[in-house]
Amino acid sequence: MAGTVLGVGAGVFVLALLWVSVLLLCALLFRASGAARFSVIFVFLGALIVTAILLLFPRASDAPAPEAETKIVDAFFIGRYVLLAFLTAVFLGSLFLVLIHHILEPIYAKPLRSY
Structure with a gap:
């Protein structure tokens, strides 16, 4: 239903x-004086005729047009995998740093006491 605003057409x-x-x-014409005052009748009748024409001869058909099949396209496919590769590299680098500095922390030998 294209071209509708608030559920109604143009x-x-x-x-x-x-x-x-x-x-x-x-x-405005009611305030005029003379013969212009009576032109209100013609304006009103003209509006009635235009309204009747617009209502009796609609352009669109009563049956709605069949909807086309919607294709779902992933436009950010490559960007998503680049982001995933970057985050994976950062995760593996962080895991390596945690492994070196916290889990495999070196134990230094204490000096022997001499008596």
Whole structure:
């Protein structure tokens, strides 16, 4: 359902814009004097005709279009394995340093006492 905002299509917004502009134009024309005051009737009838045309001749079909199959693509595939290789190298280096400095700590000989 592409092209929808808040669950409604573009046609609802076109009709709302049409009627808001017609109501504003009618409010302005009511304040006019003379023959311009009676043009409110033509503006209102024109909006009714445009609304009827938009409602009676829709562009889209009633049945929704079939959805295309969605492909899942891993765009970060190589980067993920480079990161995994880097983290593995850091882990093995850290394990080697722990092995040298803590587990295989050298025991130095104490000097013999001489009497």
